[in-house]
Amino acid sequence: MDLCCNSLTGKIPKSIGSLKKLSVLSLQHNKLTGEVPWSLGNLSMLSRIDLSFNDLSGTIPKTLANIPQLETLDLRNNTLSGFVPPGLKKLNERFQFENNTGLCGIDIPSLRACSAFDDSTIEVKQPQGEKDTDKSTLHDISDSVYLKSHCNQTHCHKPSSKLPQVALISSVITVTITLFGAGLLTFLRYRRRKQKISNTAELSEGRLSTDQQKDFRASSPLVSLAYTKEWDPLGDSRNGAEFLQEPHHLFVVNSSFRFNLEEVESATQCFSEANLLSRNSFTSVFKGVLRDGSLVAIRSINISSCKNEEVEFMNGLKLLSSMSHENLVKLRGFCCSRGRGECFLIYDFASKGKLSSFLDLQESETGRVLAWPARVSIIKGIAKGIAYLHGSNQEKKHTIVHRNISVEKILLDEQFNPLIADSGLHNLLADDLVFSALKTSAAMGYLAPEYVTTGRFTEKTDVFAFGVIILQILAGKLMLTSSLRIAAENGEHFGFMDEYLGEGFDKTEAVAMARMGISCTQEIPNNRPNIETLLLEINCMKSE
Numbered sequence: 001m002d003l004c005c006n007s008l009t010g011k012i013p014k015s016i017g018s019l020k021k022l023s024v025l026s027l028q029h030n031k032l033t034g035e036v037p038w039s040l041g042n043l044s045m046l047s048r049i050d051l052s053f054n055d056l057s058g059t060i061p062k063t064l065a066n067i068p069q070l071e072t073l074d075l076r077n078n079t080l081s082g083f084v085p086p087g088l089k090k091l092n093e094r095f096q097f098e099n100n101t102g103l104c105g106i107d108i109p110s111l112r113a114c115s116a117f118d119d120s121t122i123e124v125k126q127p128q129g130e131k132d133t134d135k136s137t138l139h140d141i142s143d144s145v146y147l148k149s150h151c152n153q154t155h156c157h158k159p160s161s162k163l164p165q166v167a168l169i170s171s172v173i174t175v176t177i178t179l180f181g182a183g184l185l186t187f188l189r190y191r192r193r194k195q196k197i198s199n200t201a202e203l204s205e206g207r208l209s210t211d212q213q214k215d216f217r218a219s220s221p222l223v224s225l226a227y228t229k230e231w232d233p234l235g236d237s238r239n240g241a242e243f244l245q246e247p248h249h250l251f252v253v254n255s256s257f258r259f260n261l262e263e264v265e266s267a268t269q270c271f272s273e274a275n276l277l278s279r280n281s282f283t284s285v286f287k288g289v290l291r292d293g294s295l296v297a298i299r300s301i302n303i304s305s306c307k308n309e310e311v312e313f314m315n316g317l318k319l320l321s322s323m324s325h326e327n328l329v330k331l332r333g334f335c336c337s338r339g340r341g342e343c344f345l346i347y348d349f350a351s352k353g354k355l356s357s358f359l360d361l362q363e364s365e366t367g368r369v370l371a372w373p374a375r376v377s378i379i380k381g382i383a384k385g386i387a388y389l390h391g392s393n394q395e396k397k398h399t400i401v402h403r404n405i406s407v408e409k410i411l412l413d414e415q416f417n418p419l420i421a422d423s424g425l426h427n428l429l430a431d432d433l434v435f436s437a438l439k440t441s442a443a444m445g446y447l448a449p450e451y452v453t454t455g456r457f458t459e460k461t462d463v464f465a466f467g468v469i470i471l472q473i474l475a476g477k478l479m480l481t482s483s484l485r486i487a488a489e490n491g492e493h494f495g496f497m498d499e500y501l502g503e504g505f506d507k508t509e510a511v512a513m514a515r516m517g518i519s520c521t522q523e524i525p526n527n528r529p530n531i532e533t534l535l536l537e538i539n540c541m542k543s544e
Contacts, residue, residue, distance in 0.1 A: 052076040259335040295349035316427030327385030350411035372505035381418035405465040460525040467520020488514035
């Protein structure tokens with residue numbers, strides 16, 4: 001169930017707990033109030049809960065910690081308070097709770113320890129037969145707080161006022177001992193790990209030195225990094241020392257591909273709003289300047305939005321790092337921060353921005369009108385980028401379907417060369433977020449009709465979106481009307497060409513391009529040409 005970003009109001013109904021087959025609940029970025037329903041704990045198939053950026057209050061129900069399939073819980077930016085159920089600790093970084101200042105707990109990183117003054121830290125045991133109110137407890141001391149009556153009505157004495165004090169003191173002592181033990185255990189584990197790392201790795205100038213590493217397989221210019229089941233992608237260092245444990249899986253990652261958080265913060269001036277380029281429900285993009293002076297675009301992704309499995313995430317990252325083409329936005333590197341709970345992708349900066357910014361121009365913006373040769377060149381460049389993804393290049397064996405190509409995903413560099421953005425990004429993101437991103441594509445007409453019935457993406461899905469982009473570039477418009485499509489089918493250039501071009505275009509090539517766009521958007525996938533055929537046709541045009 002994905003209802004994010006819809007300005008929904010009111011409370012989350014308790015009846016939602018009856019949807020036994022629900023696997024994802026995404027209600028982030030709404031205006032929901034009230035408490036988190038305890039009934040969510042009844043949903044045994046629930047793997048992801050995102051209630052972030054609402055105005056929810058009250059405590060976190062203990063029942064959430066008992067959901068067997070739960071992998072991600074995001075409760076950021078609410079007004080929740082009280083004790084965090086200890087069972088949620090197993091989610092590690094996939095439990096997000098920032099900006100809920102009233103929350104407290106035990107042995108959960110970045111969460112303050114509870115004190116005797118916190119609400120809902122001591123639970124009074126309820127008489128048998130009363131319903132659980134889902135109030136959190138610091139420790140189960142109910143037997144000492146709730147006392148059964150052993151006196152008759154005429155000889156009862158008032159309960160001693162010392163009992164609550166005894167319970168409170170014992171609770172504080174228990175918390176102190178627990179925190180001391182946890183701190184000691186953490187220190188011992190740190191020393192043991194540090195000794196192990198010092199015996200297996202040498203660090204030089206903040207990078208991994210492999211000169212004397214017998215356990216590493218050289219594959220210049222790449223180095224192999226091993227990690228175990230305990231491997232954590234959210235490391236803040238470039239050197240990769242946290243990878244050096246007993247091998248469980250091997251991935252090839254360029255050592256210079258990994259940035260540290262300090263470099264990312266320096267590039268973006270600590271993620272200054274002045275450097276913010278765009279933001280949506282799961283990601284933000286900042287403009288940055290690296291220490292060598294090069295301009296970059298840095299995309300931040302909350303870890304709760306990423307793939308749950310480490311192997312999936314690393315495979316996706318490996319795929320992104322392996323792609324290299326003149327018409328794809330170049331990925332310079334990545335950084336994952338445990339402290340911030342975010343991963344960052346560092347791309348080359350495209351100075352001219354999105355292709356969409358050159359469409360739907362007003363009369364006062366005629367200076368931004370793309371000339372005809374530039375339009376042909378842009379269409380050709382997009383085709384070349386898609387052909388690379390689809391494996392037309394003999395050196396590249398795997399087919400990659402972009403899934404979400406649009407004029408918003410086409411960036412332009414200083415020379416107006418088109419660069420396809422977000423290629424392969426879906427391999428890093430959680431499936432429900434990938435599906436949510438398709439809503440915009442469907443609304444703008446980029447999503448091929450067969451996806452509705454098959455739910456599958458193929459190369460012909462990308463070809464369909466490419467056809468829509470061709471028609472948008474020719475018309476200079478984002479929205480394509482039925483009359484424009486009819487004019488394109490009939491070869492009537494005056495009915496589909498951008499009026500701001502006047503007579504400044506090749507009519508024969510314009511008609512050929514329009515018919516190409518129509519053929520790409522045929523309803524039946526097999527009737528659409530493949531990208532190689534389209535590229536051959538475009539190469540025959542002389543206006544570039």
